[in-house]
Amino acid sequence: MQARDWVIDVLVAGLAYLFGCGQLLITASSIIIQDVAFRQLLGAVSVMPTQEVYIALAVTTAPLVLRRLLPWPVFLFSLASFLVLQYNLVGLSFTVIGPAIAIYTIVEERGISQGVAAGIIAVIGLLFVVPLDDPTSVAVFTRFQNIAFVVTAVIAGYAYRTHRAYVKATEARAAEAERTREEEAARRVEEERVRIAREVHDITAHSLSAVAVQAAAAERLIDRNPQAAKEAIATVRATAKTSLDDIRSMIGVLRHGDDPAETMPTRGTNHLPDLVDYLKDAGIDATFAERGYDRAIVPAHIDMGLFGIAREACTNMVKHSNARHARLTLTLEGGVASLEVADDGRGSGTATADGTLPRGADGGGHGIQGMAERTRLLGGTFEAGDSADGGFRIRASIPLRGTADS
Structure with missing residues (x-):
């Protein structure tokens, strides 16, 4: 007492x-x-x-x-x-x-x-x-x-x-409710860190592939066509700058202190034409088509997720497929947004449900698995494998309703 x-x-x-x-x-x-x-x-x-x-x-x-x-x-x-x-x-x-x-x-x-x-x-x-x-x-x-x-x-x-x-x-x-809220907040922070790490990986892999392609082109053309080599080097510089800006915007939210975080809108499917240009610069004849896709209807987290999948698919294509032609198709039908990326390059077999290829055809990395995981987290289905007419095809289908929050 x-x-x-x-x-x-x-x-x-x-x-x-x-x-x-x-x-x-x-x-x-x-x-x-x-x-x-x-x-x-x-x-x-x-x-x-x-x-x-x-x-x-x-x-x-x-x-x-x-x-x-x-x-x-x-x-x-x-x-x-x-x-x-x-x-x-x-x-x-x-x-x-x-x-x-x-x-x-x-x-x-x-x-x-x-x-x-x-x-x-x-x-x-x-x-x-x-x-x-x-x-x-x-x-x-x-x-x-x-x-x-x-x-x-x-x-x-x-x-x-x-x-x-x-x-x-x-x-x-x-x-208990306060403890649960703190645990939930910590879990969401951890998920956000994982998402940022995945985005940084995608951006880095995509940009370095573009830099490598343009640098190789500049090396071949520097003696025969200095002007073309100069343009390739300019592309390398612009790609590197854009990549750095993207990485800063992704990890800026992790900074602490009084300085405000650097932010910019995350890219969505409206930037898919940029991926087509990226493939063309890499020597792949690429096309892009939309079928009934309405960005005003599709939730932002699904739209950004589809772009991330497309970027990773294009990066893998440049690095591993030896393709000459590629096709990107974006559709919205029956409340399901779908992305298909197909090429006529070297086949890699059919991936399992978790995105694992039988022969590790993605160069030993985690590109296919990352795309499969991103699709799963959005509540969709993912397919990856050799197409019937040769080449390799990935398809991600995500329903607009009932998806997990991103």
Whole structure:
């Protein structure tokens, strides 16, 4: 117990003593009922309690200072003192406030079963230990008032214990909800970091492939066609600059401090013509077609996901396929957005559901697996494998409704 608890219990014992003194004065004097005949009819004596009576009353309430440390000993001592006091001072009506508060403490600290047991003991003592000489006296009223105090103490203790348990459970649920929110926030941060890492991988692989192609072209043309070589080098510089800007925009959200993060809109399928130009610069005759695709209908996270898949597919095509022709097709039909990237290059077999190729035809990297995982996270289906007329084809189909948040 802390100092505050001791102060409270001292105040409780003091207030209980004052309450008992007040009732003793009311029933033993003519303060309230001043008519002598009526008081005699009720059997009430008209005598002022002596100092010894007040001391005896204090014995029934003083132990309440220890009520939370020793609830049962305090109750038994307080009840026994009350019964002895009431038995020996016939004609004076005492209140059972001390034992009642002790019963309340037992219910609050030990539970309803022990509280009911203490209440039964108190009621038996009130009914049978103290004799009732005159059934018409005011003592009858005081006796049943004391029984009512005991019952009220049991009910009040149970009510407070229930309330305290409810508050504790509510606080526990709130703490659990807060912990769950923190875990969910941490999970979303981790997912965002994984997504950023995937985007950085896609951007880097795509850009380095373009730089390698243009650098090789510049190397071949520098002696025969300096102007074309100069254009290839300019393309290398522009591609590198764009890639750096993209990477800064992706990882800018991870920065800490007062500087604002660098941001720019993430690319969507409206940049697919840029991928076609990228393939053409790599020596692949590429075409792009849209069939009913409406960007105003397709959610932004699906649109950006499709572009990321297309970028990775084009990067793999330049690095591994030796293709001469390629076709990019974007469609929206029946509430499903689909992307198809096909080429006439070297086949690689058919990928499994998780994007694993039988011969590791993506150069030992994770390009196909990354596309498959991205599609799965968006709630769609992914296919990758050799096409019937030769070459390699990937197809990602994502429903517009019921997809996971990105």
